[in-house]
Amino acid sequence: MRRIRANAIAILTVAWILGTFYYLWQDSKPASTPSSSASQARGRGHGQKLVPGRLEIHRDDRTIPLILLGGFDEKTYLAAKQLKTGDDPYREHAFNLQESDRLGSERAIRDTRHYRCASLTYDAELPSTSIIITFHNEARSTLLRTIKSVLMRSPPSLIQEIILIDDFSTDPEDCQLLSQIPKVRCLRNSRREGLIRSRVRGANTASATILTFLDSHCEVNADWLQPMIQRVKEDHTRVVSPIIDVISLDNFAYLAASADLRGGFDWSLHFKWEQIPIEQKMARSDPTQPIRTPVIAGGIFVMDKSWFNHLGQYDTHMDIWGGENFELSFRVWMCGGSLEILPCSRVGHVFRKRHPYDFPEGNALTYIKNTRRAAEVWMDEYKQYYYSARPSAQGKAFGSIADHLTLRRKLNCKPFRWYMENVYPELRVPEQEAVSSVLKQGGMCLETRGRDGLGLAECRGAGTNRPQSQVRRPRMKVCFLKVAYFKFQLQRDSIVNFCSLIKSIPGVLP
Numbered sequence: 001m002r003r004i005r006a007n008a009i010a011i012l013t014v015a016w017i018l019g020t021f022y023y024l025w026q027d028s029k030p031a032s033t034p035s036s037s038a039s040q041a042r043g044r045g046h047g048q049k050l051v052p053g054r055l056e057i058h059r060d061d062r063t064i065p066l067i068l069l070g071g072f073d074e075k076t077y078l079a080a081k082q083l084k085t086g087d088d089p090y091r092e093h094a095f096n097l098q099e100s101d102r103l104g105s106e107r108a109i110r111d112t113r114h115y116r117c118a119s120l121t122y123d124a125e126l127p128s129t130s131i132i133i134t135f136h137n138e139a140r141s142t143l144l145r146t147i148k149s150v151l152m153r154s155p156p157s158l159i160q161e162i163i164l165i166d167d168f169s170t171d172p173e174d175c176q177l178l179s180q181i182p183k184v185r186c187l188r189n190s191r192r193e194g195l196i197r198s199r200v201r202g203a204n205t206a207s208a209t210i211l212t213f214l215d216s217h218c219e220v221n222a223d224w225l226q227p228m229i230q231r232v233k234e235d236h237t238r239v240v241s242p243i244i245d246v247i248s249l250d251n252f253a254y255l256a257a258s259a260d261l262r263g264g265f266d267w268s269l270h271f272k273w274e275q276i277p278i279e280q281k282m283a284r285s286d287p288t289q290p291i292r293t294p295v296i297a298g299g300i301f302v303m304d305k306s307w308f309n310h311l312g313q314y315d316t317h318m319d320i321w322g323g324e325n326f327e328l329s330f331r332v333w334m335c336g337g338s339l340e341i342l343p344c345s346r347v348g349h350v351f352r353k354r355h356p357y358d359f360p361e362g363n364a365l366t367y368i369k370n371t372r373r374a375a376e377v378w379m380d381e382y383k384q385y386y387y388s389a390r391p392s393a394q395g396k397a398f399g400s401i402a403d404h405l406t407l408r409r410k411l412n413c414k415p416f417r418w419y420m421e422n423v424y425p426e427l428r429v430p431e432q433e434a435v436s437s438v439l440k441q442g443g444m445c446l447e448t449r450g451r452d453g454l455g456l457a458e459c460r461g462a463g464t465n466r467p468q469s470q471v472r473r474p475r476m477k478v479c480f481l482k483v484a485y486f487k488f489q490l491q492r493d494s495i496v497n498f499c500s501l502i503k504s505i506p507g508v509l510p
């Protein structure tokens with residue numbers, strides 16, 4: 001009897017695995033006639049074409065850019081800043097400048113989207129956007145490639161203007177010469193401001209109703225813009241990001257990033273990419289659907305201009321680099337908006353291992369100042385975990401936050417507890433920090449609340465000052481765990497079917 005049962009399990013498992021492979025093969029194979037895909041029917045406009053293997057070819061490489069670039073003399077611009085023989089190609093920009101220069105200003109990149117994205121349609125009438133790119137001493141070849149990729153891979157009607165903010169780079173011509181390109185405007189800071197104040201300057205001068213922020217070393221991919229503008233048009237409180245593909249800092253290969261990631265952080269306010277929680281992943285039946293994200297990486301996103309202004313833009317007391325992505329993310333979620341990653345929008349970015357520029361106040365101090373401001377304004381009693389994770393932050397200057405606290409009250413934003421329970425319940429509160437002494441009488445508790453001292457309030461559960469969501473967590477189904485072991489990306493229905501099948505066999509599940 002036991003042998004028969006074991007054989008039945010083995011047969012069913014093999015059948016299921018084979019079925020899964022078949023399903024995955026079906027799901028990931030490219031569209032059969034990609035060159036006649038819907039994206040072309042929507043009028044790509046620039047002679048771009050999808051060929052089998054989904055390599056995007058710009059057939060008119062020599063003619064289109066000439067039209068797009070107006071009177072701009074690309075050759076002279078690039079030639080003026082060539083790497084000298086014997087120079088370390090990584091020294092100035094923390095990526096291989098030689099390789100970047102060699103690539104030229106436009107190149108074909110692989111269309112890394114899920115094949116189903118190409119058949120999505122967008123409104124014929126979408127609002128246009130102002131692209132805002134701030135930079136400090138960016139390499140000319142990466143900066144120009146960023147701009148040209150935007151001009152070549154966006155419907156022209158959607159690009160109102162490209163605003164470059166030169167954050168006091170050594171050579172003013174890096175920016176000025178680029179303003180000869182139609183639609184490109186150049187603003188130069190008279191002193192180093194950092195990316196936060198520079199972006200605000202760009203946003204203030206933008207004439208479109210939608211703002212699109214990009215780093216200065218990106219390459220946008222096919223149809224990157226339409227999905228993002230569509231989502232913001234439908235609901236102006238959405239702030240949306242693409243999937244950020246990786247451009248290798250060594251050989252500039254364009255590599256597809258996983259479509260199963262979202263933005264997260266730890267208590268030291270260190271940004272990290274993390275897997276979408278398994279329950280959400282199982283529930284995703286359509287790979288083109290947006291992914292809710294607790295935070296955005298910070299550099300590449302689209303946001304309604306009036307919503308950006310309504311929320312108070314950025315915290316302009318933050319300097320140079322870092323922390324503004326948490327501050328904006330908390331602000332958006334807690335004050336009535338949402339953050340999404342759109343899988344059908346892809347933008348490549350050169351990820352570096354170090355900052356290629358200096359921080360006038362030092363890298364560590366600047367990061368502490370910025371993240372401390374974010375924690376003090378938005379994290380309420382949870383800021384204690386930030387200080388525990390980053391003890392060096394205590395006592396460091398971070399300026400006044402009175403205006404931002406007033407703004408938060410005026411906008412009637414929700415508490416950080418709400419964010420923890422509804423947006424990021426996966427972020428665990430450190431155990432030892434959660435223990436507190438409690439005096440209980442009736443339904444009321446007198447308890448220590450982290451750094452805020454004593455407080456009398458309704459008891460919140462297990463006698464700790466941990467948020468409810470941390471006390472009672474939904475347990476993941478055993479069967480889901482078993483399935484997850486195979487690490488397949490499956491549709492929810494397949495999982496449910498598999499689980500029911502397995503459950504019906506006695507003794508398989510505890």
Ligand code: LR7
Pocket residue numbers: 133134135136137138167192193194195198214215216217244271297298299300320321322323324325349351352355357
């Ligand atoms: O003083 C400065 N002035 C500037 O104008 C310092 C930087 N900058 C410019 C710089 O030239 C670049 O265009 O600001 C932009 C961002 O600086 P990077 O490229 O050095 O930042 P990063 O890519 O390492 O960091 C990510 O986190 C930052 C936190 O402040 C910003 O939000 C960046 O925009 C952000 N980049 C992305 O989200 C791209 C994806 C990378 C990830 C994760």
Ligand code: MN
Pocket residue numbers: 215216217299349350
């Ligand atoms: Mn960057």
